[in-house]
Amino acid sequence: xxxxxxxxWDVLSREVAEVxxxxxxxKHAARAEFDKWLGNARPxxxxxxxxxxxxxxxxxxxxxxxxxxxxxxxxxxRPLATEKPLAWDKGHVAAQALKIKTDAxxxxxxxxxxxxxxxxxxxxxxxxxxxNMGGAIIARMDDARxxxxxxxxxxxxKIGAHIIxxxxxxxxxxxxxxxxxxxxxxHVFVTYDGSAKPSGLNIYYNGVLQxxxxxxxxxxxxxxxAEVPFKIGQxxxxxxxxxxxxxDLRVYARALATAExxxxxxxxxxxxxxxxxxxxxxxxxxDELFAWWLPDNDxxxxxxxxxxRSLEAEEAxxxxxxxxxxxxxxxxxxxxxxxxxxxDYDKRRDxxxxxxxxxxxxxxxxxxKNRLGLAQWxxxxxxxxTTRVTVNRFWQEVFGTALVRTSGDFGVSGELxxxxxxxxxxxxxxxxxxxxxxDFFRLLVTSSTYRQSAVTTPLKLEKDRENRLxxxxxxxxxxxxxxxxxxxxxxxxxxxxxxxxxxxxYQPPGVWEAVAMIGSNTRDxxxxxxxxxxxxxxxxxxxxxxxxxxxxxLNAPNRETCVVRRERTNTPLQALLTLxxxxxxxxxxxxxxxxxxEGGGQNEERxxxxxxxxxxxxxxxxxxxxxxxxxxxxHEHFKAQPEEARKLLAVGETKSDPGxxxxxxxxxxxxxxxxxxxxxxLNK
Numbered sequence: 001x002x003x004x005x006x007x008x009w010d011v012l013s014r015e016v017a018e019v020x021x022x023x024x025x026x027k028h029a030a031r032a033e034f035d036k037w038l039g040n041a042r043p044x045x046x047x048x049x050x051x052x053x054x055x056x057x058x059x060x061x062x063x064x065x066x067x068x069x070x071x072x073x074x075x076x077x078r079p080l081a082t083e084k085p086l087a088w089d090k091g092h093v094a095a096q097a098l099k100i101k102t103d104a105x106x107x108x109x110x111x112x113x114x115x116x117x118x119x120x121x122x123x124x125x126x127x128x129x130x131x132n133m134g135g136a137i138i139a140r141m142d143d144a145r146x147x148x149x150x151x152x153x154x155x156x157x158k159i160g161a162h163i164i165x166x167x168x169x170x171x172x173x174x175x176x177x178x179x180x181x182x183x184x185x186x187h188v189f190v191t192y193d194g195s196a197k198p199s200g201l202n203i204y205y206n207g208v209l210q211x212x213x214x215x216x217x218x219x220x221x222x223x224x225x226a227e228v229p230f231k232i233g234q235x236x237x238x239x240x241x242x243x244x245x246x247x248d249l250r251v252y253a254r255a256l257a258t259a260e261x262x263x264x265x266x267x268x269x270x271x272x273x274x275x276x277x278x279x280x281x282x283x284x285x286x287d288e289l290f291a292w293w294l295p296d297n298d299x300x301x302x303x304x305x306x307x308x309r310s311l312e313a314e315e316a317x318x319x320x321x322x323x324x325x326x327x328x329x330x331x332x333x334x335x336x337x338x339x340x341x342x343x344d345y346d347k348r349r350d351x352x353x354x355x356x357x358x359x360x361x362x363x364x365x366x367x368x369k370n371r372l373g374l375a376q377w378x379x380x381x382x383x384x385x386t387t388r389v390t391v392n393r394f395w396q397e398v399f400g401t402a403l404v405r406t407s408g409d410f411g412v413s414g415e416l417x418x419x420x421x422x423x424x425x426x427x428x429x430x431x432x433x434x435x436x437x438x439d440f441f442r443l444l445v446t447s448s449t450y451r452q453s454a455v456t457t458p459l460k461l462e463k464d465r466e467n468r469l470x471x472x473x474x475x476x477x478x479x480x481x482x483x484x485x486x487x488x489x490x491x492x493x494x495x496x497x498x499x500x501x502x503x504x505x506y507q508p509p510g511v512w513e514a515v516a517m518i519g520s521n522t523r524d525x526x527x528x529x530x531x532x533x534x535x536x537x538x539x540x541x542x543x544x545x546x547x548x549x550x551x552x553x554l555n556a557p558n559r560e561t562c563v564v565r566r567e568r569t570n571t572p573l574q575a576l577l578t579l580x581x582x583x584x585x586x587x588x589x590x591x592x593x594x595x596x597x598e599g600g601g602q603n604e605e606r607x608x609x610x611x612x613x614x615x616x617x618x619x620x621x622x623x624x625x626x627x628x629x630x631x632x633x634x635h636e637h638f639k640a641q642p643e644e645a646r647k648l649l650a651v652g653e654t655k656s657d658p659g660x661x662x663x664x665x666x667x668x669x670x671x672x673x674x675x676x677x678x679x680x681x682l683n684k
Contacts, residue, residue: 001318001319001321001322002318002321002322005318005321005322008314008318009315009318012311012314012315012318015311016308016311016312016315019304019307019308019311020308022304023301023304023305023308026298026300026301026304027294027301030294030298030300030301031290033298034289034290034293034294034297034298037293037297038274038278038286038289038293039278041274042274043271043272043274043275046267046270046271046274046292047267047268047271049263049267049296050263050264050267050268051252051256051260051263051264053252053254054252054253054254055072055250055251055252056073056074056111056112056251056252056253057071057072057073057074057108057111057112057230057249057250057251058071058072058248058249058250059071059072059106059232059248059249059250060093060094060247060248060249061096061097061098061124061246061247061248061249062091062093062094062095062096062097062098062247063088063096064088064095064096065086066085066086067081067082067083067084067085067086068080068081068082068086069086069098069106071108073108073110073111080106080107080108082104082105082106083104084101084103084104085104086098086099086101086104087099087100087101087104089245091245091247092125092127092185092247092269092272093125093247093248093268093269093271093272094247094248094272097125097127097245097246097247098232098245098246098247099243099244099245100232100233100234100240100241100242100243100244100245100246101233101242102233102234102240102242105231105232105233105234105240106231106232106233107229107230107231107232108229108230109229109230111140111229111230111251112140112150112230112251113140113225113226114140114150114224114225114253115223115224115225116163116165116194116196116220116222116223116224117194117196118194118253119191119192119193119194119253119254119255120192120194120251120252120253120254120255121189121190121191121192121250121251121252121254121255121256121261122138122152122189122190122249122250122251122252123152123187123188123189123190123204123249123250123261124137124138124152124187124188124246124247124248124249124250125185125186125187125188125246125247125248125268126180126185126186126187126188126244126245126246127183127184127185127186127244127245127246128154128157128180128182128183128244129182129183129243129244129245130182130243131157131179131182132156132157133154133156133157133241133244134154134155134156134239135153135154135234135239135240135241136151136152136153136154136231136233136234136235136239136240136241137151137152137153137154137188137232137233137241137244137246138151138152138230138231138232138233138249139151139152139230139231139234139235139236139239140226140228140229140230140231141162141164141226141228141235141236142226142227142228142236143235143236143237143238143239144236144237145226146164146166146167147162147164147166147167147171147235148164148165148166148223148224148225148226149162149164149224149225149226149228149235150162150163150164150192150224151235151239152188152190153173153175154180154241154244155175156179157179157180157181157182158175158176158177158178158179158180159175159176159180159188159190159203159205159210160173160174160175160176160203160216161173161174161190161192161201161203163192163196163201163220163224164220164224165220165221165222165223165224166222167217168217168219168521169219170219170220170221170222171217171219171220172196172197172198172201172217172218172219172220173215173216173217174198174201174203174213174214174215174216175203175213175214175216176203176205176210176212176213176214177210177212177213177214178205178210178212180205185245186205186206187204187205187206187207187248187264187265187268187269188203188204188205189203189204189207189256189261189264189265190202190203190204191204191255191256191261192255193255193316193320194255195320196220196221197218198213198215198218199319200255200320202258204258204261204262204265206265206266207261207262207263207264207265207266208262209258209261216521217521230251232246232249233246248268250264257309257312257313258309258312259295259305259308259309262295263292263295263296266288266291266292267292267296269288269292270288270289270292270293273285273288273289274289330370330371334354334369336351337351337352338350338351338352339352353369354369354370355369356377360383361377361380361382361383363377364376364377364380381431384424384427384428384431385410387427387428387430387431388410388423388424388427389407389410390427390430391423391426391427391430391440392404392407392410392417392423393407393564394430394437394440394441394444395426395444396565398441398444398445398450398474399444399450399470399474400474400475400476400684401466401467401468401474402565403417403418403419403422403423404416404417404418404423405418407564407565408563408564408565418468418469419470426440429443449470449473450473450474451473452470452471452472452473453472453473454472454473454474454475455472456472460472474684475683475684476568476683476684477568477570477682477683477684478682478683478684479554479555479556479566480537480550480551480553480554480555480556481536481537481538481551481556483554483578483682484537484550484551484583484584485536485537486681487578487583487584487587487588487676488534488583488587490587490591490613490614490676491586491587491588491590491591491594492590492591492594493534493586493587493590493654494534494536495531495532495534495535495536496536497531497535500535500539501539502539502540502541502542503528503532503533503535503539503540503541504525504526504527504528504532504540504541505527505528505532505533505534505535505540505548505583506527506533506581506582506583506652507525507527507548507549507550508549509525511525511546511549512524512525512543512546513525514546515545515546516545516546522543529653530653533583533653537551542559544558544559544560547559550577550581550583553571553573553574553577554574554577555567555568555569575677578676578677578682579673579677582651582652583652584673584676585648585651585652585669585673586651586652586653586654587676588669588670588672588673588676589648589649589651589652589654589656589665589669589672590652590654591610591613591614591672592665592668592669592671592672593656593657593660593665593668594609595609595610595668595672596660596664596665596668597657603628603631604624604628606668607619607624607627607628610672610675614672614675614676614678614681615675615678615680615681627671627675630671630674631667631668631671634666634667634670634671635663635664635667637667638662638663638666638667639663642662642663644666645662645663645665645666646662648666648669648670649662649665649666649669
């Protein structure tokens with residue numbers, strides 16, 4: 001909760017509990033008055049007490065007619081006709097109930113055209129004929145437009161609801177955990193508060209809120225308006241519920257309160273039961289009537305339930321204003337630990353207090369004996385290990401190999417530092433610079449050690465083969481994410497936007513499908529469109545059982561465990577990736593197009609333009625000669641094979657410039673692709 005709401009939030013739960021207790025007490029005291037009322041009760045008076053505010057559709061569905069059913073749309077009573085005859089069966093809140101048939105579906109164009117930020121509620125009495133049923137009882141949903149709209153859903157006899165812009169990327173889906181029993185009438189109802197959050201989507205069975213529910217999708221952000229009509233018994237063209245009985249269908253343009261849903265569920269049944277002669281009512285049916293009568297007719301009980309609704313609404317308001325975050329909190333009492341005799345857990349000896357080993361600096365006297373105190377101790381000047389480990393990993397990031405080569409193991413089994421004094425100086429410098437990571441990296445990359453040439457000599461190879469003495473500059477293949485981002489940046493395709501949801505760039509087909517379970521929302525991989533294809537690799541969607549193929553080939557960790565030092569392998573598959581992956585081919589095509597348009601009129605000028613973007617130096621004359629010969633061969637090939645040129649220029653979502661000669665553009669694309677695979681480009 002917000003700071004200004006916290007004091008009230010702490011009191012609310014106690015108030016709600018107290019009012020609920022008083023409500024139960026009043027319930028028992030009102031029985032005698034109910035018996036008196038029942039003798040004079042009239043069904044029409046009961047119907048008048050049902051929630052009617054902002055009721056946009058009421059379909060009792062008890063006509064029993066052949067080809068039509070009457071519905072109250074707003075304040076207008078309208079008969080709806082079908083070409084095929086409707087089916088009817090014994091009802092629960094009226095004599096007849098509609099039996100859904102796939103060839104006789106009722107529909108209304110003007111009902112249910114809600115937006116995602118509008119509150120609305122809907123539901124009906126329903127009777128499922130068997131177990132494990134699935135489909136839509138009612139819906140205003142366009143299956144052809146990625147299921148945009150909303151519905152009342154059945155999934156394995158469990159009631160749920162979809163509110164969708166685009167399934168499953170932009171949608172909300174909640175399903176109750178309890179399944180409905182077959183051949184038993186149940187009042188099912190959904191209320192939605194317009195928040196686009198699972199907490200605002202509630203499901204009720206017989207007026208009881210289903211607290212146990214599963215949030216299957218929570219990504220709703222955009223409009224849910226669908227141009228298709230509202231239908232009873234299916235979505236627009238799919239998911240029919242053949243054989244299901246429904247009655248008393250209602251749609252409201254607001255979110256009903258819990259007490260209102262309870263009144264609605266029991267009130268329709270109560271009105272029907274009042275019509276029965278007293279001698280034909282069972283004790284259970286009389287109890288049903290009492291449960292309906294109490295909240296509407298007993299003033300004391302009504303005041304208590306009104307107070308309860310007010311408190312619940314206040315709770316919901318505080319929740320809506322605040323934000324939800326996962327936090328940890330210290331226990332009020334200190335956890336106890338003991339010396340265990342011979343390690344036996346049930347043979348405790350002396351209690352052990354939180355402290356540090358004697359061979360390490362003592363715990364600060366002013367620090368609490370908890371996680372906060374431990375963090376303060378780890379960062380004290382007399383405890384430099386944390387800083388040493390940190391700067392060692394930073395060094396590894398820049399130089400390829402850390403000062404302590406075993407960067408994940410600083411213990412006795414780890415390797416000693418190659419330059420212990422340097423490691424200590426860097427640790428102190430990092431701490432004295434106020435833990436400024438950006439400033440520390442600037443210190444490393446502007447050092448003379450880093451700016452050395454990576455060129456080696458026979459003497460250096462003999463004396464310092466692994467460059468542990470730092471006799472030359474670092475040279476190692478860039479990490480997977482860097483290689484992809486470098487290709488995008490060099491071509492100008494890289495989208496530098498910061499933040500936002502994960503994206504799905506190009507990926508070979510079938511990678512996800514091979515490991516996905518049936519029904520999984522990550523079974524099918526659909527690459528994004530537009531700028532999401534060119535976001536930094538940091539934002540790539542990561543499926544644990546099927547990591548991005550290009551990242552895995554280039555030794556990116558699978559994220560199942562924490563990895564301090566990445567492996568670096570050299571395999572033919574890596575070269576095939578950077579030569580053939582659509583991401584790299586498209587980047588080469590775009591950079592080739594830039595060279596043709598911006599690099600100058602001569603081939604040599606264009607080559608130097610590419611050199612500046614890829615290797616940050618001009619090509620030497622002998623290199624230019626080799627590249628021009630390669631370009632000539634490629635140009636001749638594509639002139640003779642125009643269809644191959646066309647296919648090459650079609651790789652990727654961005655369109656090639658039709659004003660460029662295809663054979664020339666294709667030849668330069670292949671040349672840039674070769675340049676992008678130079679060691680000088682792929683290595684740091």
